[in-house]
Amino acid sequence: xxxxxxxxxxxxxxxxxxxxxxxxxxxxxxxxxxxxxxxxxxxxxxxxxxxxxxxxxxxxxxxxxxxxxxxxxxxxxxxxxxxxxxxxxxxxxxxxxxxxxxxxxxxxxxxxxxxxxxxxxxxxxxxxxxxxxxxxxxxxxxxxxxxxxxxxxxxxxxxxxxxxxxxxxxxxxxxxxxxxxxxxxxxxxxxxxxxxxxxxxxxxxxxxxxxxxxxxxxxxxxxxxxxxxxxxxxxxxxxxxxxxxxxxxxxxxxxxxxxxxxxxxxxxxxxxxxxxxxxxxxxxxxxxxxxxxxxxxxxxxxxxxxxxxxxxxxxxxxxxxxxxxxxxxxxxxxxxxxxxxxxxxxxxxxxxxxxxxxxxxxxxxxxxxxxxxxxxxxxxxxxxxxxxxxxxxxxxxxxxxxxxxxxxxxxxxxxxxxxxxxxxxxxxxxxxxxxxxxxxxxxxxxxxxxxxxxxxxxxxxxxxxxxxxxxxxxxxxxxxxxxxxxxxxxxxxxxxxxxxxxxxxxxxxxxxxxxxxxxxxxxxxxxxxxxxxxxxxxxxxxxxxxxxxxxxxxxxxxxxxxxxxxxxxxxxxxxxxxxxxxxxxxxxxxxxxxxxxxxxxxxxxxxxxxxxxxxxxxxxxxxxxxxxxxxxxxxxxxxxxxxxxxxxxxxxxxxxxxxxxxxxxxxxxxxxxxxxxxxxxx
DNA sequence: CCTCGCTCATTTTTT
DNA sequence: ATGAGCGAGG
Numbered sequence: 001x002x003x004x005x006x007x008x009x010x011x012x013x014x015x016x017x018x019x020x021x022x023x024x025x026x027x028x029x030x031x032x033x034x035x036x037x038x039x040x041x042x043x044x045x046x047x048x049x050x051x052x053x054x055x056x057x058x059x060x061x062x063x064x065x066x067x068x069x070x071x072x073x074x075x076x077x078x079x080x081x082x083x084x085x086x087x088x089x090x091x092x093x094x095x096x097x098x099x100x101x102x103x104x105x106x107x108x109x110x111x112x113x114x115x116x117x118x119x120x121x122x123x124x125x126x127x128x129x130x131x132x133x134x135x136x137x138x139x140x141x142x143x144x145x146x147x148x149x150x151x152x153x154x155x156x157x158x159x160x161x162x163x164x165x166x167x168x169x170x171x172x173x174x175x176x177x178x179x180x181x182x183x184x185x186x187x188x189x190x191x192x193x194x195x196x197x198x199x200x201x202x203x204x205x206x207x208x209x210x211x212x213x214x215x216x217x218x219x220x221x222x223x224x225x226x227x228x229x230x231x232x233x234x235x236x237x238x239x240x241x242x243x244x245x246x247x248x249x250x251x252x253x254x255x256x257x258x259x260x261x262x263x264x265x266x267x268x269x270x271x272x273x274x275x276x277x278x279x280x281x282x283x284x285x286x287x288x289x290x291x292x293x294x295x296x297x298x299x300x301x302x303x304x305x306x307x308x309x310x311x312x313x314x315x316x317x318x319x320x321x322x323x324x325x326x327x328x329x330x331x332x333x334x335x336x337x338x339x340x341x342x343x344x345x346x347x348x349x350x351x352x353x354x355x356x357x358x359x360x361x362x363x364x365x366x367x368x369x370x371x372x373x374x375x376x377x378x379x380x381x382x383x384x385x386x387x388x389x390x391x392x393x394x395x396x397x398x399x400x401x402x403x404x405x406x407x408x409x410x411x412x413x414x415x416x417x418x419x420x421x422x423x424x425x426x427x428x429x430x431x432x433x434x435x436x437x438x439x440x441x442x443x444x445x446x447x448x449x450x451x452x453x454x455x456x457x458x459x460x461x462x463x464x465x466x467x468x469x470x471x472x473x474x475x476x477x478x479x480x481x482x483x484x485x486x487x488x489x490x491x492x493x494x495x496x497x498x499x500x501x502x503x504x505x506x507x508x509x510x511x512x513x514x515x516x517x518x519x520x521x522x523x524x525x526x527x528x529x530x531x532x533x534x535x536x537x538x539x540x541x542x543x544x545x546x547x548x549x550x551x552x553x554x555x556x557x558x559x560x561x562x563x564x565x566x567x568x569x570x571x572x573x574x575x576x577x578x579x580x581x582x583x584x585x586x587x588x589x590x591x592x593x594x595x596x597x598x599x600x601x602x603x604x605x606x607x608x609x610x611x612x613x614x615x616x617x618x619x620x621x622x623x624x625x626x627x628x629x630x631x632x633x634x635x636x637x638x639x640x641x642x643x644x645x646x647x648x649x650x651x652x653x654x655x656x657x658x659x660x661x662x663x664x665x666x667x668x669x670x671x672x673x674x675x676x677x678x679x680x681x682x
Numbered sequence: 683c684c685t686c687g688c689t690c691a692t693t694t695t696t697t
Numbered sequence: 698a699t700g701a702g703c704g705a706g707g
Contacts, residue, residue: 073697075697100697101697126697127697154701209696212697274696377695378694378695379694379695380693380694400696438683439684441684443684473684475684476684552697553697555696555697577695577696579694579696598694604694617695
């Protein structure tokens with residue numbers, strides 16, 4: 001194969017120096033990645049690099065960027081990859097389609113969804129919107145069936161069942177049997193709730209995350225002209241993190257690649273960590289079966305971590321039975337520090353230790369904060385640490401937990417924008433009206449029915465509706481008037497050539513929301529600042545619709561700046577859930593709260609496959625580290641909240657099952673009773 | 683019919 | 698500590 005490489009290079013006279021930038025395995029992918037290709041890329045094996053060079057190579061070879069589709073796991077990753085591509089090519093790349101599956105599905109549906117009987121101006125519901133709507137559906141169904149809500153699962157549970165069923169393309173009944181067997185006797189009712197939920201979505205022209213994928217697939221499958229058109233457009237398709245795709249996503253790729261048949265997927269079965277949202281590891285394992293002509297590439301050389309760290313990672317993952325056996329081969333040379341296992345007496349000591357060590361790294365060893373991160377299983381594990389970091393004046397951003405766009409006040413403001421865009425947006429209208437006094441469930445329904453009738457049946461616009469035909473209590477009337485006045489005002493803005501979204505946000509805030517914010521929350525000033533950030537972010541958009549879509553599909557976290565135009569990061573540290581740390585690397589990594597029951601999470605203990613996923617998560621966490629790795633856990637901690645007793649559940653099994661020689665034990669808490677240490681560290 | 687204040691359970695991971 | 702759910706008052 002190497003022969004082709006040189007002749008290829010000589011003939012094309014390329015400007016990019018592939019040979020000195022990539023190793024042989026990587027070069028092979030870059031030059032020979034035509035057709036159906038599976039690239040099995042271990043952690044730290046330079047898979048992003050390989051993808052970036054592959055895209056650059058295609059463009060340099062003369063493929064137009066709009067004939068390339070690059071699917072990534074986050075939109076952030078897509079931005080990073082395209083900007084790196086731009087750097088090596090030293091030219092702008094316009095027209096390349098890149099982003100997450102949801103992002104790309106949205107792009108396709110905005111063009112063609114009318115073919116499926118939806119209007120193109122649909123709204124996208126995020127998970128909590130979807131939950132709200134399931135709750136509404138549940139209300140109707142419970143009433144009709146004469147059941148009490150108490151006897152039914154919570155809306156969030158039903159929502160998750162519906163979602164999993166959609167993403168895995170399995171019937172509700174089998175999802176319930178597998179994931180929520182205690183509700184098995186309610187299968188029929190849940191099925192009806194799902195039906196009702198679908199119906200409301202259809203009526204209100206809204207799509208949830210799963211609909212984006214499912215409808216995109218339906219569109220491609222059932223409308224051959226659209227399929228042909230798009231599949232002809234995409235001469236080359238590249239998919240990153242393929243191990244975390246679900247069946248819908250794999251099928252979408254299959255159809256989009258059905259004309260040119262150039263589908264290159266990259267992934268690592270050992271890093272599959274999203275089965276809870278129906279990611280199916282079979283996609284990657286069966287890729288060669290799905291495409292019998294598939295070429296398989298392997299990237300096994302690890303450029304990231306020291307041999308101690310890799311040794312630890314290999315040692316851990318070999319306890320898993322269900323995956324391709326493989327070992328990461330270290331390449332790195334130089335100073336090697338053994339990973340440290342650090343037991344601390346409790347979460348506060350743990351936080352202090354990490355903070356102290358970070359200070360040392362920073363001041364004594366000159367490690368920039370941007371080269372350090374702290375990872376954990378669950379977002380709330382970092383609370384004590386956040387306190388300590390703030391005390392020590394160490395700037396950090398946290399990824400995981402509540403997202404920026406999911407905060408109540410941001411969702412409130414977005415709801416205002418949504419009803420201006422579409423006054424019949426059920427979820428948004430309910431949210432806005434509930435904020436104001438005098439309007440509850442019954443009054444809301446009355447208003448909604450009235451507006452629906454006037455708009456849908458009589459074809460009136462909001463401006464034309466005579467609301468005096470609706471009898472309402474005084475307070476409700478006042479509240480409604482406020483909202484209507486707002487909608488009319490904003491619709492004037494929308495008629496203008498250049499839509500000023502920040503102005504719409506500020507109008508909603510000044511006219512209505514400011515006073516709500518003041519009594520609803522105890523930190524209104526802080527939240528007001530968030531709303532300013534939102535307005536700032538909105539400046540980049542020229543249509544309300546695209547702004548609203550991105551607000552739902554963008555993964556930004558609180559405190560994280562939206563690096564839309566690749567602004568330089570300042571020197572801040574990252575705290576992150578392991579899920580959010582996927583694909584990233586740091587010189588120094590702390591993995592904290594390695595406590596049995598927390599990590600592995602107690603809900604995964606019952607089934608081997610779930611436990612193995614937790615172990616893969618551990619594997620992902622340790623392979624983020626380039627040079628130094630600290631594994632910490634508190635010996636005792638308070639589970640749940642303070643009314644519960646202190647728990648001594650002991651270190652994670654992921655620590656215990658590692659052989660002693662892969663890390664150094666580091667006991668720094670002199671006040672820790674040694675008997676406890678002896679017991680647990682045995 | 684709405685709101686407020688009480689009680690109870692509740693914390694995995696996310697596009 | 699926070700949120701959801703429920704029952705009593707307004």
